[in-house]
Amino acid sequence: MLAYDENNVLCEYEENSSIAVCSNCHKLYHRTVSEQIPGLREHEYDNCPYCGYENGSSMSYDYSNSKLTKKELKRLKKKSLLDVVVNYCHRQYITTTCDDCDHNSACPGTPCGNCKQCLEEVHYPSRYPLGRKDYECERMMHFYVCDYTAKYASEMLYLMRKSDAMMEIEKYHVLSIGCGACPDLMALERFCHETSPSKTISYLGIDINKRWKSIHEKIDTYKKSTVKKTRFKYWDAVTKDFTISDANVVVLQYIISHFYNTGQSNKLMHSSKNLWILL
Structure with a gap:
């Protein structure tokens, strides 16, 4: 309700x-x-x-x-999607260790790992040429969600509040490329609650990284008056041929910075026609 x-x-x-x-x-x-x-x-x-x-x-x-x-x-009162996902990731993080670390030189810092340092390596690859290159560790990803999700969701919420076009939509059909832990969906849920009790969301998240799957499964169990439907596909948005005809909101979550960090800047201009249209 x-x-x-x-x-x-x-x-x-x-x-x-x-x-x-x-x-x-x-x-x-x-x-x-x-x-x-x-x-x-x-x-x-x-x-x-x-x-x-x-x-x-x-x-x-x-x-x-x-x-x-x-x-x-x-x-x-029900918890928001942001609360549900962050609480889930916090529980996962505190009940696991980095004993079976797949880091090139084992987790830096403390014996049980230092996820913040690992994320530093991912986000600033030029500083750490031998460091971790991507979100390749689920425990690090759980830490990432706890540390960054509220910040990213708030950035998107501020943008939505300034958009007249977003305000006019009643039924949001969202295509999110590089969805990760879905901070855009969390922000949109809050935006709907701020603006109208009749607004609803259906959401298709695309991400190449299957390690997000456990978090996506948690999101799939979250069905409310506002968040009506969620789906997730583990595709490479650059090479996969897919349609965006049903979407009235398209989100690119840090796609450009990801290509830059992974040395794939050339793909921003030579990607599939679907992604080029979004850019």
Whole structure:
């Protein structure tokens, strides 16, 4: 259920048969429905206890409506996709070690590894010519998600807020190339919650790295009023022939910097026609 919280922020809540959402103010309220006594029926109204809006009426049932407490709202509130993914990656990271490290010279730093240093090598290859070149370690990727996802999602959210075109779309059909842990989807979920309770998202993420799969499987289990459908393909977007005809939002997640870091800058101008169109 999508509804406003006590701070007037649109949020996702757990479904509950005794709780309704007002069609006018979009706040949650207790709604108890009981059958009227035959022969003593009267026209009863399902009025919102916050704004008084009439959400329905009946000659067969009585409505007993009341406001929810802050504690009840907090208990019903679902976590966002960002919370779900970061919490998952944190659990994975703290319960694993780098004992079976595949780093060229073993993990740098402490005996159990130093994922931040590994990421430094990936992000700045010119400084570390013998260092790790890509996201080749799942434990490092879990660390990466915990360390960077909120930053990347916030960058995208700021951009969405400035886009009139994004504001006008009601049903987002997203093609994300180089999707990784999907910070763009997390940002878009938040953007939808900020703008309208009717907005929905379907999402196709493409990434060449299959090591993201466990995180993608976690995202696939996350279905809500806003995030309707997610799919993932492990393709090379440069060589794979695919269509973007259904997409109304296309995201390139750090694709240009990836080509530069891996010495493939020439592919930015000599890629498949699909990717060239996106650039």
